[in-house]
Amino acid sequence: xxxxxxxxxxxxxxxxxxxxxxxxxxxxxxxxxxxxxxxxxxxxxxxxxxxxxxxxxxxxxxxxxxxxxxxxxxxxxxxxxxxxxxxxxxxxxxxxxxxxxxxxxxxxxxxxxxxxxxxxxxxxxxxxxxxxxxxxxxxxxxxxxxxxxxxxxxxxxxxxxxxxxxxxxxxxxxxxxxxxxxxxxxxxxxxxxxxxxxxxxxxxxxxxxxxxxxxxxxxxxxxxxxxxxxxxxxxxxxxx
Amino acid sequence: xxxxxxxxxxxxxxxxxxxxxxxxxxxxxxxxxxxxxxxxxxxxxxxxxxxxxxxxxxxxxxxxxxxxxxxxxxxxxxxxxxxxxxxxxxxxxxxxxxxxxxxxxxxxxxxxxxxxxxxxxxxxxxxxxxxxxxxx
Numbered sequence: 379x380x381x382x383x384x385x386x387x388x389x390x391x392x393x394x395x396x397x398x399x400x401x402x403x404x405x406x407x408x409x410x411x412x413x414x415x416x417x418x419x420x421x422x423x424x425x426x427x428x429x430x431x432x433x434x435x436x437x438x439x440x441x442x443x444x445x446x447x448x449x450x451x452x453x454x455x456x457x458x459x460x461x462x463x464x465x466x467x468x469x470x471x472x473x474x475x476x477x478x479x480x481x482x483x484x485x486x487x488x489x490x491x492x493x494x495x496x497x498x499x500x501x502x503x504x505x506x507x508x509x510x511x512x513x514x515x516x517x518x519x520x521x522x523x524x525x526x527x528x529x530x531x532x533x534x535x536x537x538x539x540x541x542x543x544x545x546x547x548x549x550x551x552x553x554x555x556x557x558x559x560x561x562x563x564x565x566x567x568x569x570x571x572x573x574x575x576x577x578x579x580x581x582x583x584x585x586x587x588x589x590x591x592x593x594x595x596x597x598x599x600x601x602x603x604x605x606x607x608x609x610x611x612x613x614x615x616x617x618x
Numbered sequence: 619x620x621x622x623x624x625x626x627x628x629x630x631x632x633x634x635x636x637x638x639x640x641x642x643x644x645x646x647x648x649x650x651x652x653x654x655x656x657x658x659x660x661x662x663x664x665x666x667x668x669x670x671x672x673x674x675x676x677x678x679x680x681x682x683x684x685x686x687x688x689x690x691x692x693x694x695x696x697x698x699x700x701x702x703x704x705x706x707x708x709x710x711x712x713x714x715x716x717x718x719x720x721x722x723x724x725x726x727x728x729x730x731x732x733x734x735x736x737x738x739x740x741x742x743x744x745x746x747x748x749x750x751x752x753x754x
Contacts (some may be wrong), residue, residue, distance in 0.1 A: 524624055527631055534638070548642050555635035563628035569621035591690045592639075598687050600646070610645040611638050613723075 380437075380456055387583040388425065391393035393482070395422040401597045413463030416589060417456045424449040433614035450583065453615055454519045457554075458486060461529055464551055485529075489521050520565035527558040538608045545604035548611060560585045632666035643691050646739030647733040656736040667732055672699055675731035682736045682738035692734060699727045 380388075398418040402408040409518045428446060435441050462482040466475050534551055542548065564581040567574065652662065660675055667675075679692065706720035 402706045485682075524628070531631055534635070545642070545646060550640065552635050552639040552642060556632060556639060559632035563625055565634055566621040566625035566628060570625060583670055588690075588752060595690050597689060604646070606642060606645055610648075611641045613637050613641060613719075 380432075380566060383580070384583060387587050388429070391583075391587045391590060392422055392425050394594045395419075395425070397594045398590055398597055401594065403476060405597070405602075407597070407602065411463075411550075411597075413460045414593065417453070417460045418593070421453055421590070424453060448561070451518060454522050455486065458482070458522060458526060461526060461533070464547070464554070465529075465533055467547060468533065468540070468542055485525060487523075489525050490518060492521060520562070520569075523558055523561040525564060527562045530555040530558050538612060541608060543605045543607055544602075545606040546600045546602060548606055548608065549596040549600060550593060552611075553589060553596065556592070557585055557589040560588075605608065636694075637698065637701070640694050641723075643695060644698075644723075646728045647730045648726065650733045650736070652709060652736050653740070656732065659739065660732055660735060662732065666667055667719055667728045669728055672724065672728040672731055675728060675735055678741055679731060679735050679738060682735065683742060684738060685741045688734055688737070692731075695727055695730050699724060702727070 390397050395418045399408075399415055399422065402411055402418075404414045428442075428449065431439075431442050431445050459482075461598065462478060465478050465482075469475070469478065530551065532556060536542075537548065537551065564578050565584075631715075652665075656662075657665075660678060662671075676692070676696065702720045702723050706717050708725070709716040709720065
């Protein structure tokens, strides 16, 4: 059963996700940040559906198990799509959208194939179909988080290079970078030290609140016209 | 071996993204001019804010009812300020350049706190004015 902390985090997460969608619609920015809005809307809907299933069928039910893992895997792939949409926004004037789409598709397929291959080596040790499926999803997710982290890092590097100055875009990308790196670090630490699992299990729900919260603050507070030089953002001690 | 490598890379990236995110919040507030009322309330003289004022300013921020949308920013910058304190203490003897930079960043954090206070004071003043106009 879920603890009161998990309930609180889930509710906070749902509120922030709904907030992002509402503010994007109210400000007329939904089309401009379509992937962000769609991801938040899907995440909200899946979150509500998860709790409906949890209440009706219970935590131990097969339906909850499959729905949780399917929706989690699907949302991670959606987040990947959000990242690609941010790439498109940064490089929109360069006419490279087709290359980016093909590259993203290849990378996604490659990561899925790699995750399946890693799991296929361990299939003999696993007995039940449920466990095989769950392990594939977890393996895929952790690989996607790391690929996501690398891609966000590259995007941030490119933004500094092209002197991207849209404050909203800068903050959306940086918040996504924090999210991907926290998840990737958490999964890696869980692999290294399985005994910390009980503590590390709280990191993903906390980060799941932080991303929509940070995006909500950005959408709510920063106007689309706001500009910020990336040189003010990158930490660099100056010699005097 | 691979999880250890992923862990190290991820933590380094997390730190860099987090610091850049905080700096983007601070830089956005750096353009805001403080009102006379806020300067008076916060005891800021001659437009100068010091790094050591940060906690005092945040206490004043805590006394002001919040508009409900700046908690994540305050939390992030407070964490960043703690990181800067640790960095300054660690680098004071080894690298004065880094320690000086950390001090300048602490001043920016304090200015961010002052701008947050300014925003909350304005919000509450507007709220009061609106309520007075309804009752009047």
